[in-house]
Amino acid sequence: MQIVSTFVVGILFGLGLVVSGLINPAKVLNFLDLAGTWDPSLAFTMAAAVLVTAIGYRVVFQRRAPLLAGSFQLPAASDLDARLIGGAALFGIGWGLVGFCPGPAVAALSSGMTSPIVFVGAMLAGMALARMLDKPSLRLSTQPKS
């Protein structure tokens, strides 16, 4: 049941990327190009997404638990460390170079174009590298899974 519901969530999310134009790197780069061909429309996308999520979360968090799982899993970390800021800075540079962030890049795989495939391949490699640096002990994961 949770798999079906998450699939539907993925479709809605992906439709949001398509309808807003966030799936299109050319549009994203224009959104970031304040000094040139600035396209502010994606600011409406961000604002609408944040507003709907903020209101919806308030309603959802009135419940003690989600409908299909035992508990809400919210990030516990709160420190504003160099890893967070450095990671976000590198992420922004990659985003500004190509115009893809992870969601749109994955959704664009559906186009059959080569560029999203190359980008997602490199993105997975970058993710794998960061995960290895993150938890070196997990590379030799010999302990039984609970």
Place this chain on the structure above:
Amino acid sequence: MVEALSTENIVAATAGGVLIGIAAVLLMAMSGRIAGVSGFVSRLLPPYTDDATPSRLAFVAGLVAAPILYTAATGNAVAITVSNSAPLLVVGGLLVGFGAVRGGGCTSGHGVCGTARLSPRSLVATAVFMATGIITVFVVRHAMGA
């Protein structure tokens, strides 16, 4: 900029944002999880620390299916204009993947969900990647004249 801010563009951008927000709220209501695409995608790579892999695959499948369903339903093609320079795509993909895992999230997890929760980490990460994204586009398009 004036063309980019046509009523049609603003309506589409806002509607897309609403869809993304609804998806994020539904995921929290059903599964109790933050809709962070980089988290979902990076945890499809080993090591596996929980049993949510099928759900993550379902989300990614939904993302990929969305543009196809959109075109089937509306008859409109999805506009995706992206560089086809392999070195640029590889460097951009590596930075986006590495930075997102390092920084604990991307445009969706930090930019939408974390911002909606007013998480200090997400607010800082979002400000940082917006800034470096804008600076990168400025340098590439205006300082380097590409």
